[in-house]
Amino acid sequence: MACRMNALKRPVQTLFKTLSLGTLSLGKYRMDAGESSGFTRMFTIKKNGMDFVAQIRVRPGNPAVKLEIFNDSYFDEFEQPEAAVLDGLARKVLAQVSKDNALPEGALSLIQEYLEELDSSEAEVADETYAERDLDAIFARFNNEYFDNRIQAKIMWGRDVKSRNKSGFRYGSYDEGKKLIRIHPRLKQDFVPLSVLELTVYHEMCHQFAPSFKKNGTWQSHHPEFKKKEREYKNFKEARHWEKHNWHRLLLPSSEHAEAVTA
Secondary structure (H helix, E strand, O other): OEEEEOOOOOOHHHHHHHOOOOEEEEEEEEEOOOOOOOEEEEEEEEEOOEEEEEEEEEOOOOOOEEEEEOOHHHHHHOOOOHHHHHHHHHHHHHHHHOOOOOOOHHHHHHHHHHHHHHHHHHHHHHHHHHHHOOHHHHHHHHHHHHOOOOOOOEEEEOOOOOOOOOOOOOOEEEEOOOOEEEEOHHHHOOOOOHHHHHHHHHHHHHHHHOOOEEEOOEEEOOOHHHHHHHOOOOOHHHHHHHHHHHHHHHHOOOOOOHHHOOO
């Protein structure tokens, strides 16, 4: 079951305009006992012929809004990150709920305050986007969170080739001798989810954590220990799903040109 609260900061309105979330059908209110402004409302969302059941809860406090989807397969219908889909869906549901004349005034105020907070947080996203693609910051955060600061390596953007790749390219690489991680600069592009860039960094860090070894004359790089550690990254499934369906978009050279390429 996937759950979304009001603490996330995403470019929601931009994503909301491009997401095809499905057809919404609202159920009845269930007011909170002893609380004039709190309520729960079930709803279904039809997407590609499938009905997905969910609910939204609004009540004073933090979080003021909580949306739950009871079937995670809903997110398989999207290329965008799960958090972005949840944010867009929360906005869609609240827009419909707010039109109901039976909605208590206190609940309407909570919804309006929540949406204002969501809109104001979007103003910060543009300033944060560059920082989110900061390789050193990602490396340091992951080293602390997943590796107890045991990974000793440098990280940098690799060099892009200004031509189309015919079949594929390496998202990243790890040079064991130099203890150097290189990340392909095409992952800087705006359409690439941050989770894909982060998984690439994390994947290369795993190569030092679970190094290759030789077995029966063959080098084993992505062995069971490596794969187990790799799957600990919290957005592993989300990133792999995007890669599976969008790898071909990365065959085109990056639009960022020379100033964005580091040797």
